[in-house]
Amino acid sequence: MQIFLPIADIPVNVFLLLAMGAAVGFVSGMFGIGGGFLMTPLLIFIGITPAVAVASVASHIAASSFSGAIFYWRRRAIDPLLVIVLLSGGVVGTTLGVWTFTQMRALGQLDLMIALSYVVLLTTVGALMFWEGLRAILRVRRGIASSTRRPGSHGWIHGLPLKLRFKRSKIYLSVIPVVAVGIIIGFIGAVMGIGGGFILVPIMIYLLRVPTSTVIGTSMVLTLVTMVFATILHAATNHLVDAVLALILMIGGVTGAQFGARAGQKIRGEHLRLLLGLLILSVGIRFAIELGIKPDDLFTIRETGDSG
Amino acid sequence: MIARMALATLAAVLASSAGLAVRAAHAERLIVSVSNQRVTVTPNYSGEELVLFGSVEKDASTPATRAEYDLVVTVSGPPADMVTRRKERRFGIWLNTDYRQFVKVPTYLALFSNRPFDAIASPDVQRRQQLGLKNVLLTQRVGLDYADVVPNDAFRSAFVRLRSERGLYREQTSAVTFLTPTLFRTGIPLPANVPIGTYGVEIKLFSAGALVTQTETSFDIVKVGFEQFVATTARQDGLVYGLVTAFMALMTGWMASIVFRKD
Numbered sequence: 001m002q003i004f005l006p007i008a009d010i011p012v013n014v015f016l017l018l019a020m021g022a023a024v025g026f027v028s029g030m031f032g033i034g035g036g037f038l039m040t041p042l043l044i045f046i047g048i049t050p051a052v053a054v055a056s057v058a059s060h061i062a063a064s065s066f067s068g069a070i071f072y073w074r075r076r077a078i079d080p081l082l083v084i085v086l087l088s089g090g091v092v093g094t095t096l097g098v099w100t101f102t103q104m105r106a107l108g109q110l111d112l113m114i115a116l117s118y119v120v121l122l123t124t125v126g127a128l129m130f131w132e133g134l135r136a137i138l139r140v141r142r143g144i145a146s147s148t149r150r151p152g153s154h155g156w157i158h159g160l161p162l163k164l165r166f167k168r169s170k171i172y173l174s175v176i177p178v179v180a181v182g183i184i185i186g187f188i189g190a191v192m193g194i195g196g197g198f199i200l201v202p203i204m205i206y207l208l209r210v211p212t213s214t215v216i217g218t219s220m221v222l223t224l225v226t227m228v229f230a231t232i233l234h235a236a237t238n239h240l241v242d243a244v245l246a247l248i249l250m251i252g253g254v255t256g257a258q259f260g261a262r263a264g265q266k267i268r269g270e271h272l273r274l275l276l277g278l279l280i281l282s283v284g285i286r287f288a289i290e291l292g293i294k295p296d297d298l299f300t301i302r303e304t305g306d307s308g
Numbered sequence: 309m310i311a312r313m314a315l316a317t318l319a320a321v322l323a324s325s326a327g328l329a330v331r332a333a334h335a336e337r338l339i340v341s342v343s344n345q346r347v348t349v350t351p352n353y354s355g356e357e358l359v360l361f362g363s364v365e366k367d368a369s370t371p372a373t374r375a376e377y378d379l380v381v382t383v384s385g386p387p388a389d390m391v392t393r394r395k396e397r398r399f400g401i402w403l404n405t406d407y408r409q410f411v412k413v414p415t416y417l418a419l420f421s422n423r424p425f426d427a428i429a430s431p432d433v434q435r436r437q438q439l440g441l442k443n444v445l446l447t448q449r450v451g452l453d454y455a456d457v458v459p460n461d462a463f464r465s466a467f468v469r470l471r472s473e474r475g476l477y478r479e480q481t482s483a484v485t486f487l488t489p490t491l492f493r494t495g496i497p498l499p500a501n502v503p504i505g506t507y508g509v510e511i512k513l514f515s516a517g518a519l520v521t522q523t524e525t526s527f528d529i530v531k532v533g534f535e536q537f538v539a540t541t542a543r544q545d546g547l548v549y550g551l552v553t554a555f556m557a558l559m560t561g562w563m564a565s566i567v568f569r570k571d
Contacts, residue, residue, distance in 0.1 A: 002352075004500070006539035011500060059557040066561025067568075108393050108404045228554045235550025239542050243553045244535065250557060254564035291401040298395045299466035300404070303388050303415070 007056070007242035008048045014248060016046070021252020025064065028253070029260025030267075031276045032216055034061045034195030034223055037122060039249065040114075041283055048245070050114045051105060054193030055234035056242045056249075061195040062227040063250040064257060065220045072217025079168040079214045083221045085175050089182025090226040096183070097190025098233040105238065108302075117192050118287040125199055126281025133274030140270065169214045177208060185222065190230045195223035198280065337365040338523040340511050347498060349531040355475075358496040358527065364513060366490070378421065378428040378514040379484045380439050381494050385416025385476075385529075386505030392467045408463040409449040415503040416476050417444065420483035420494045429517045437512060437519060441468050441479045475499035504529050504536075 001014045020042050028035030036057050043053035072078050104110040160174035181203055185196040200219045204210040210218065235241040264272065340362035347358060364377055389411055396405040421428060425439045438444045442459035446467065450457075457464055471477035476499070484494040496509075507529060512522040531539075542549045 002354075004535050006535040007542055009501065059553050062554060062557040063561040063564070066558050067565040068561075070562065070565040108391065108407060112401075112403045228557065231554045231557065232547070232550035235542065235553060236546040239546050239549075241542065241550060241553055243538055243542075243549070243556065246553060247556060247560070250560040254560060254568070257564075258568045293402075294397070295395055295402055297466075297470070298402075299463070299470060300393050300395075301467060301470050302391050302393070304391050304409075 003244065003248075005048075005242050005245050007240060008052045008245055010047055012046065012048075012245075017245065017248040018252040020046075021060075021249040022256035023252075024249075025253035025256025025258075026260035026263070027256075027279070028064065029257030029262075030264035031198070031272060032261075032264065033197040033201075033276075034065055034227075035253070036061045036189075036194035036196075037118075037192070037198065037280065037283060039253075040193035041118065041286070043245075048242075050111045051101075051238065052240050052242055052245075054101070054114060054191070055231075055238060055240035056246045057193040058190070058227045058234060059231040059241060059243070059246040060249040060253060062224060062231055063246075064253050065195060065197075065224040065227065067254055067257075068220045069217065069224050072220060075217070076168070077214055077217035078221055079166055079210075079218050081164065082166045082169055082178065082210070082214070082218050085164070085178045086182040086185075086218070086222045087225055089179035089184075090186035090222055091182075091229060093183035093186025093188075094190045094226045094229045094233065095186075097187040098230060098237060100187075101191055101234070102237055112291075114192060115287050115291055117188065119284055119291065121188065121192070121199070122280050122284025123288065124284075125202075126277050126279070126284050129198075129202075129273055129277030130281055131277070133270050133272075133277050136270035137274060169210050169218075171209060171211070173208060181208070182222065186226045186230075189223070189226050190233070195227055197223055198276070335367065335370040336513060336521050337367070338511055338513055338521055339363050339365055340509075340523060340525050342496070342509065342525060342527050345527050347527060347529045349500075349502065349504070349529060349536075350533050353500055355497065355499045358498060360494050360496060360509065360511075360525075362492055362511060364490040364492075376515065377486070377489070377520070378423065379486075379492055379494075380425070380428065380437070380512045380514065381418075381420040381484060381496075382438070382444075382510040382512075383416065383418040383420075383496050384414035384508050384510075385503050386414070386507070387412040388415050388503075389413075390467070392463050392470075394463065394466070408467075410467060411447045411449050411454060413446050413467075415505075416498075416507065417441070417471070418477070418496060419444070419479045420496075421481045422484040422486060422492070424481045428514050429519075433517060433519070439512075441472075441477060474501060476501070476503075498529070502529055504531050 002011045003014045004011045020039070024035040024039045024042065027038060039060060040053045040057045043057065044050050069078070101110065104113045160176045162175045163172055164175055165172050181200070185200050188194065189196045197219050200222065201215055204215050204219060205212065231241055340360060343359040343361070347356065360381060389409065390413060391407050391409050393404040393407040395402045398405065419440060425434050429437065429439065434440060435443050445456050446464060447454050447456055459465070468477055478497070484492055486492045505528070507527050509525045509527070510522065511524070513520045
């Protein structure tokens with residue numbers, strides 16, 4: 001069944017979109033991530049412009065992270081104070097991100113910027129995760145007990161001033177790195193059309209030493225608010241959010257996520273990390289290859305407004 | 309009617325040349341009509357063809373030698389500014405480097421005629437009358453100047469090619485058919501992605517390589533339905549649209565958490 005997407009301005013098959021939503025939802029449920037880094041490239045792949053893909057996926061992630069956030073809220077697995085401090089950075093980062101997005105679009109370099117960001121971020125994070133997962137598996141094979149560094153071992157980050165006590169997470173931490181993390185996640189989220197959960201969770205665990213009990217719930221709330229904010233800003237400034245597209249993706253996504261979560265519980269943690277690392281890495285490499293291949297058409301057209 | 313036609317044909321055969329010089333101000337009149345003045349594009353619209361009908365009305369001052377007419381129909385959609393960019397290889401990757409800005413060019417452009425433009429008029433007349441995609445004026449902003457460039461300019465030809473690939477620019481030199489020597493019709497294909505707005509239709513009548521007369525008509529393309537409502541709102545009330553979309557996302561997430569509640 002064909003449907004015409006009003007903002008993307010192309011006809012697409014509804015079932016294709018639902019299937020894509022479900023597939024990405026499955027993966028995101030399995031790994032406990034938003035899945036934006038998969039959804040945005042998939043949309044670009046089926047012919048939706050990177051700009052519309054990034055802006056529309058923001059609202060899709062908002063939906064999936066909201067149902068996730070409700071789940072963790074019921075389990076009291078969200079640290080409210082940590083959320084507030086992260087968000088103060090997140091809102092600033094998102095605003096900067098949407099502003100950069102608009103500027104690059106005017107310069108005609110938006111697609112390049114999106115592709116480059118994907119290459120840099122995904123290959124780095126993917127390779128790190130893959131390597132980490134591989135080492136963990138090898139350790140288990142050799143029969144060595146996995147020695148995850150205990151939270152509490154202090155790094156330079158813990159020497160910074162302006163410390164706050166985050167009660168639910170049971171950590172005592174400077175607000176400076178927390179706000180900085182919020183800014184970075186907000187920025188890349190708005191520019192790349194990702195929630196940033198797959199970067200945020202490792203940062204919070206390894207750098208900020210947030211315990212695993214509150215890390216996913218807290219990161220989901222940050223994702224939720226930055227993505228809602230990004231949706232509104234993208235809609236108000238660039239008029240690129242395709243609500244019809246987003247709604248179809250959401251429906252597929254939230255359904256797929258339920259099954260993914262069940263599948264994820266059956267796989268060992270280190271295997272999961274290895275798989276996720278591989279997935280992220282391959283998306284990054286795909287973008288890299290595309291940048292190097294001569295495009296089918298060297299020319300592109302963009303309408304810049306009615307008789308301006 | 310048939311008698312008159314026969315007479316005209318006969319006259320054309322008898323009289324050899326001349327006639328051209330003594331062209332009256334408006335010896336012929338073009339009467340045209342499109343099959344639909346207002347095309348409504350619904351969500352399941354998958355392209356349609358509009359039909360333009362017309363006839364060449366002769367009067368007493370029409371030189372008897374005129375028997376063969378040529379017609380060129382130009383359909384142009386609402387104008388818009390567009391940017392064409394070119395990618396080049398820099399540092400091993402392909403990126404947009406150079407660009408040209410096209411100012412107030414038609415979003416849809418179709419040129420139809422009954423036979424090749426070269427057979428209708430001389431290259432000079434073709435240029436002046438903007439016959440054919442290579443002769444239509446497409447203004448570019450060059451620095452502070454506004455001008456059209458040579459037809460084989462890389463950016464101009466890429467622009468025309470890309471629009472043609474999307475079915476928005478087209479040229480067909482066999483689309484106009486004469487049902488009788490004075491009665492003609494042509495189809496105007498409108499793909500699913502036609503821009504909305506007012507379309508101008510210019511009909512030019514040629515005879516023996518010269519413009520005889522011309523007329524204009526127009527039609528509107530309106531899109532209705534939910535999709536169009538969404539597109540219009542997104543453009544006009546971006547903030548409201550964003551808020552509604554965000555709310556929709558939250559509702560979907562909330563519904564999902566109810567439907568799939570695990571505890």
